[in-house]
Amino acid sequence: MSRLRILPALKALIAIKPKQKLTAQYLLSLFIAIVLAFLVGAGIMLLCGYDPIECYAALFRGALGKPRAFGNTLAKTATLCLTGLAMSVAAKAGIFNVGGEGQLYFGGLAAAVVGARLAGAPAWVIVVCALLAAVFAGGLYAWVPGILKVKLKVNEVVTTILLNSAAIYFCSYLTNGPLKTAERGISSGTDSIAVSFSPIIRLSNLNGSIWIAFAAALIIWYLMTRSTAGFEMKITGANERFAKYGGIRADRLMIAGMVISGMLCGLVGMIEVFGIHKRFITNLSAGYYFDGMLVAMIMRYQPFGVIVMSFFFAILTIGGSAMELSAGISGEVILIVQAVIIFFMAAEGGIRQSLRVWSAKRRVKRTHAKEAGV
Amino acid sequence: MSDVFNLLLLQNTLRTATPVVLCALGCLMTERVGIMNIGVEGMMLMGAFFAVLGSYLYGSWVMGIVFVIVLGILLGLFYYLFSIKFRSDEFVIGVAINILAGGLTVFLLRTLFGVKGSFSGPGIVPLPTLHFTWLESIPVLGTILSGNTLLVYVSWVLVILCWLLLYKTPLGFHLRASGEAPEALRAAGKNPDRMKMLASVLCGIMASLSGAHLSLGYLTMFSENMSASRGFVAVACVIFGGGNPPRVFLAALLFGFIDALGLRMQKYIPADITAMAPYVVTVVMMVVVVLMKRRKKRQPQEGR
Numbered sequence: 001m002s003r004l005r006i007l008p009a010l011k012a013l014i015a016i017k018p019k020q021k022l023t024a025q026y027l028l029s030l031f032i033a034i035v036l037a038f039l040v041g042a043g044i045m046l047l048c049g050y051d052p053i054e055c056y057a058a059l060f061r062g063a064l065g066k067p068r069a070f071g072n073t074l075a076k077t078a079t080l081c082l083t084g085l086a087m088s089v090a091a092k093a094g095i096f097n098v099g100g101e102g103q104l105y106f107g108g109l110a111a112a113v114v115g116a117r118l119a120g121a122p123a124w125v126i127v128v129c130a131l132l133a134a135v136f137a138g139g140l141y142a143w144v145p146g147i148l149k150v151k152l153k154v155n156e157v158v159t160t161i162l163l164n165s166a167a168i169y170f171c172s173y174l175t176n177g178p179l180k181t182a183e184r185g186i187s188s189g190t191d192s193i194a195v196s197f198s199p200i201i202r203l204s205n206l207n208g209s210i211w212i213a214f215a216a217a218l219i220i221w222y223l224m225t226r227s228t229a230g231f232e233m234k235i236t237g238a239n240e241r242f243a244k245y246g247g248i249r250a251d252r253l254m255i256a257g258m259v260i261s262g263m264l265c266g267l268v269g270m271i272e273v274f275g276i277h278k279r280f281i282t283n284l285s286a287g288y289y290f291d292g293m294l295v296a297m298i299m300r301y302q303p304f305g306v307i308v309m310s311f312f313f314a315i316l317t318i319g320g321s322a323m324e325l326s327a328g329i330s331g332e333v334i335l336i337v338q339a340v341i342i343f344f345m346a347a348e349g350g351i352r353q354s355l356r357v358w359s360a361k362r363r364v365k366r367t368h369a370k371e372a373g374v
Numbered sequence: 375m376s377d378v379f380n381l382l383l384l385q386n387t388l389r390t391a392t393p394v395v396l397c398a399l400g401c402l403m404t405e406r407v408g409i410m411n412i413g414v415e416g417m418m419l420m421g422a423f424f425a426v427l428g429s430y431l432y433g434s435w436v437m438g439i440v441f442v443i444v445l446g447i448l449l450g451l452f453y454y455l456f457s458i459k460f461r462s463d464e465f466v467i468g469v470a471i472n473i474l475a476g477g478l479t480v481f482l483l484r485t486l487f488g489v490k491g492s493f494s495g496p497g498i499v500p501l502p503t504l505h506f507t508w509l510e511s512i513p514v515l516g517t518i519l520s521g522n523t524l525l526v527y528v529s530w531v532l533v534i535l536c537w538l539l540l541y542k543t544p545l546g547f548h549l550r551a552s553g554e555a556p557e558a559l560r561a562a563g564k565n566p567d568r569m570k571m572l573a574s575v576l577c578g579i580m581a582s583l584s585g586a587h588l589s590l591g592y593l594t595m596f597s598e599n600m601s602a603s604r605g606f607v608a609v610a611c612v613i614f615g616g617g618n619p620p621r622v623f624l625a626a627l628l629f630g631f632i633d634a635l636g637l638r639m640q641k642y643i644p645a646d647i648t649a650m651a652p653y654v655v656t657v658v659m660m661v662v663v664v665l666m667k668r669r670k671k672r673q674p675q676e677g678r
Contacts, residue, residue: 048485096465152664155613157412157465159657161606166653173646287476294473297466330484335477342470343456350460 022302026348030298033344041337045329055327059334062322063315069322071204075275076314078213079268081307083292085220086264088301092224093257094237094250095149099160100265100289102167103138107266108273109171110137112280113179115193115273123195130193130270131212138266139259141167146258150251156258172282181279190280197275209275216267220260221303233257265289291317294338298345313338378638384518386637388526389592391630393418393584393601395529397608398615398622399536400580405612406540407566407573408553409457412468414581415605416475417449421585423479426596427486430497435590438499442586443579450578454571472605480598494595501525501591523591525583532580537619549573581605603653610656614663629656 042052063073083100090097097103111134118126145163149156172188181191197208224230236243236250243250272284295313299305320334344351397414404411421442428441453471457464487493501523510516540546551559552569559566584604589596607629615622632655636648 044481098469148661152661152668154660154664155410157410158606158610158613159660161412161603162610162653162657165603166650166657169646169650169653173644173650176646177644290469290473293469297463297469330481332477332481332484335473336481339470339474339477342466342473346462346466346470347456347460348462350456350462354460 022300022305026300029348029352030345033341033348036344037337037340040340041333044333044336048329050327050329055323055329055333058323058327059319060315061319062326063319067201068204069318071199071201071206073311073314073318075205075207075210076318077311078210078217079271079288080292080295080310080313080317081217082213082264082268082271083289084295084299084306084310085217085224085292085303086261086268086289087293087296088303088306089220089224089233089264090257090261091296091301092230092237093233093253094240095146095254095258096157097142097145097160097258097261097265098157098293099142099145099163099167100261100268100293101285101287102160102164103141103262103265104269104272104285104289105167105171106141106269107134107138108269108284109174109179109190109280110134110266111270112190112193112273115195116191116279119194121194126193126195127274130274131267134266134270135263136266138269139263142258142262142265143255146255149258150254171280171284175280175282179280186279188282189277192279193274195274196278205276207275209271212267213271216264217303217307220264221307223260224303229253229256294342298342377641378635381514381517383631383634383638385522386634387627387631388518388522389630390633390637391627392526392529393587393592393604394608394611394626394629395533395623396525396584396587397581397605398611398626399529399532399619400577400584401605401608401612402536402615402617402619402622403549403573403576403580404453404570405617406550406553407570408556409464409570409574410468410609411453411457411574411577412465412606412609413453413471414468414577414584414608415601415603416468416472417446417578417581418585418588418605419472419475419479419599419601420445420449421582422589422600423482423585423596424582425586426493426498426589427482429499429590430495433497433499435499435501438501438590439583439586442582446579446582447575448578449582450575451571453578454574458567458570458574476599479596483596483598492595492597492600498590498594500594501587523587525587525591528583529587533619533623540619545572584608607652607656610660614660625659628659 038056042056045052045055062069064070083104086100087097111130114130114133115126118129121129141163142160145154145156145159148154148159175190176188179190181189183192200206200208200210222230224233232243232248233253233256235246236248236253240250243253268288269284272288273280277284291313292310295309296306299309316334316338320331323329323334324331397418400417401411401414424441424445425438427438429435429438431437449471453467456462457467483489483493503521503523504527506520509520538546540550548559548564549569549572551562552564552566552573556566559569585601588600588604593600608626611622611625611629615625629652632652636643636651639648
């Protein structure tokens, strides 16, 4: 009963908290930040002797120009979106999951092992079993730092980061040792899986797994914005003590947020294995989770915003490598552009306030000068 | 197994621990003013690159170190500007610095040196190795302690200096106060933000220096992502060293020992497992420290 009465009050509290929402002003700042970041990128290109307009044209052409490129961009969007939502779910519950990379590796490995061992079974059985295995492996690996945080107050940021490296090395050990395939020509990878998704657009990375990603994103969006659990998570993330007062088991929600986050990462691992590589390989992910994490941070962990921003970042990532091929400039310049966007957006409130203080000071000075002149 | 457990293992321990020690000292400074800086990983990586750049361009390791110190000061000011002045989320800024470092170093590596992956060559002048004849005359200690590169000794001096600074000087008192009781410091007429700026500049310098040890001391090359999460290990060391320089030093030494042991055990155990060990041990240590603290609290306190 008491919980029901408190909820409206909590809702009001969240509405007041400025950092929680994507206001029009925030979106305007985001637009300015993106423009500024592109200008910084252009400056670097000029310094290195490249034509920025040509480079950026190559970037957008490389990401959207051909159906194949567009397919790759969409596939990348799905990855970024799922990892971004994974970060958001945990962050909204008040716990940071920086270990998505490790969870992704374990998810992918579990899916690859199941996919190879079940050879001969109907395709849908294999897919479902691999999905369950991936989600379970990812969730389990996220549960460990979650429980350590809740029960022992061990800093989850540090443990999850360290567990990333541990997982990547462990998977590398398994793929080079006990699980190494007997197939020739594969230097380090597991046995190939029995079924895989076929590409929707020819030669592109876009494949049937996009529907799984779509469904997962929809579920998470519903969970975060429309369900009671999502609401409780939001409150827990905003103010843990207040949530406890309202009868919410904050520690349970934190673990739930962490585990769901890990499950999503495991799912991304499975999609990589089933959609692209057809087996587990040692370099399954090139920091995909970190890219998603950035998207989530920029969009303040808002599910819908994450989905839109994922598309933009996918254009940058896919276009970046195309730009390297056609314009000759190193594609890493795009990473710098992305980092600049994040710096500006993280400091958005502070910069705006500093500007306001600065202009107020100038106004005061000017009035003083005028008065002195009169 | 005598090829694993010998004096060289201890010398290797010192070498592998040094980047973590330096980085942890930097991280400790910001930790004491109340900021957890996970951007030290990126600062280390950038330090490693600019050390090689300075050393290569001018053909002297001194210029490498000068480059790194200038870089460290700039990074520290940058970090201060964003995380304190603009009051952004320190965690987000830390992650962004790491991303920037990953992108910038690879970009510069390809643009300036025109290579992919790693850069090495005779043009890079490594840090000098110091030999102390008086030390070498002592049988066991001599082999372990003498003949290390410059920054190994610098890191030991810095451990003592940091401890002296934090606990024996008024400045250190103010530094700690700006993290623990900023209002009290303000009431005493000091500006806590000033202290935080000092701490983040010190952090920038030491974290960048740790990178210089990686690329000019431990190895004589730069390779992409060569910091390999050592910065994060340093953050963990600061946490279970309780923010006290000597204890943080011991924690980093433990990491170095496991790292060095792993390198030498590769004959017997798969390389991936030995590479994994330091990270797993660090996580386990973090848990153990919490459990130990709990037990201490539970014991009935006598004399009250």
